[in-house]
Amino acid sequence: MKTCDVLVVGGGVVGLAIARELKRRRPGAAVVLIEKEDAPGRHASGRNSGVLHAGFYYTADSLKARFTRAGNLAWTEYCRAKGLPLRACGKLVVASREEDLAVLDELLRRGRANHVPVEEVDEKAARAIEPRAKTLGRALYSPSTAVVDPAACMAALADDARKEGVEVLLGAGYRGRRGRVVETAAGPVEAGFVVNAAGLYADKIARDFGFSRRYRILPFKGLYLYSDEPAGSFRTHVYPVPDIRNPFLGVHVTVTVDGQVKIGPTAIPALWRENYGGWDNFSASELAEILLRQAGLLLGADFDFRRLALEEIRKNSRRVMTALAARLADGVDPALYRRWGKPGIRAQLVDVESRRLVMDFLLEGDERSLHVLNAVSPGFTCAFPFAAHVADRVAASARF
Numbered sequence: 254m255k256t257c258d259v260l261v262v263g264g265g266v267v268g269l270a271i272a273r274e275l276k277r278r279r280p281g282a283a284v285v286l287i288e289k290e291d292a293p294g295r296h297a298s299g300r301n302s303g304v305l306h307a308g309f310y311y312t313a314d315s316l317k318a319r320f321t322r323a324g325n326l327a328w329t330e331y332c333r334a335k336g337l338p339l340r341a342c343g344k345l346v347v348a349s350r351e352e353d354l355a356v357l358d359e360l361l362r363r364g365r366a367n368h369v370p371v372e373e374v375d376e377k378a379a380r381a382i383e384p385r386a387k388t389l390g391r392a393l394y395s396p397s398t399a400v401v402d403p404a405a406c407m408a409a410l411a412d413d414a415r416k417e418g419v420e421v422l423l424g425a426g427y428r429g430r431r432g433r434v435v436e437t438a439a440g441p442v443e444a445g446f447v448v449n450a451a452g453l454y455a456d457k458i459a460r461d462f463g464f465s466r467r468y469r470i471l472p473f474k475g476l477y478l479y480s481d482e483p484a485g486s487f488r489t490h491v492y493p494v495p496d497i498r499n500p501f502l503g504v505h506v507t508v509t510v511d512g513q514v515k516i517g518p519t520a521i522p523a524l525w526r527e528n529y530g531g532w533d534n535f536s537a538s539e540l541a542e543i544l545l546r547q548a549g550l551l552l553g554a555d556f557d558f559r560r561l562a563l564e565e566i567r568k569n570s571r572r573v574m575t576a577l578a579a580r581l582a583d584g585v586d587p588a589l590y591r592r593w594g595k596p597g598i599r600a601q602l603v604d605v606e607s608r609r610l611v612m613d614f615l616l617e618g619d620e621r622s623l624h625v626l627n628a629v630s631p632g633f634t635c636a637f638p639f640a641a642h643v644a645d646r647v648a649a650s651a652r653f
Contacts, residue, residue, distance in 0.1 A: 258279070259275050259444065271625075273417055274643070276417050277417065291423055294411070299403050309360050309361070309371045311363065312363060313363065315614075317631060317635065318366075329399060340509075371394070383487060383489045433621075447623075448623050448643065455600065470600050472525070472600060473520045474521040474523045479590070484511060504516060522566075523543070529596045554608045575587040
């Protein structure tokens, strides 16, 4: 039987960052990371937009506010040190309706409270930053928003983890728990402490340890539509003013690290945890559980889940997606947006007692285990400072 001081479950960006941070703090400790796939980052971490967020969307009392600005800086330094692709393109948040202006004011207030570089610009200045941007009266400009190549970042993190002494076991999916022993597809592992960073399956694993009683993962499918326009057609990301009552940012224009353009994403309610397309990875038990959860939100959520679901399902249409993007920028020609990208699944946590989507990062644990239940966007951006926060929690509570 393999033994270790700390076992990290999940080889996404959060799991790898946590494993590296724990090993850095305790070089002599045996740190093992298990991942069910044949490589790290096969799910959300390798399928996300690659945008490094700045940190002005979040209220100052949130963990997201604490970690986004620091995470942006940490990723920028990491990519430059490693020679990884990085495009410091910035972001405009544009208004389409009069009621958007009050939300712009709130985002500016949050940005200043979070010590994030963000500025209000008028229409002329917005056009100087992005000649194709459309806005009503004014916009917000975030100069520190950037974009990276998630796959390249994940490969570098995994390589660094191994070089630093973390044992990374692939094809070793979590199967269950017997006391201090975690059963995996590659055999049992006895661990002094377990950190659960399993993303889509974090709530299920947490329940094996007595946690996540009032929380469940509700998956949402994200799709981007790619443009056939030449590289450089947009200079900067262009985002709409979001509905700050929910954690989704709306359809936006994203510049990729190589200068191409995509619009999206959707946030379509998925029917099982890995419902990427067709019947792949189908699970009847997950389908039943998720339909029941969605029905509960339709009947009694404290937000309009029915409206949200219908709006998102409509975004399966290229016509709808391009029409939404055309509110943000000139020259969005539907004929040039024909290719759907690889879908990703957002592991959104729901509080089943209050019937609310959990907006902030959330952890639960004790002296034997710690469970990362909600680490959705901007989880990628926040990975390094969030890992330090997790390591602090481990040090404070663990026999490690």
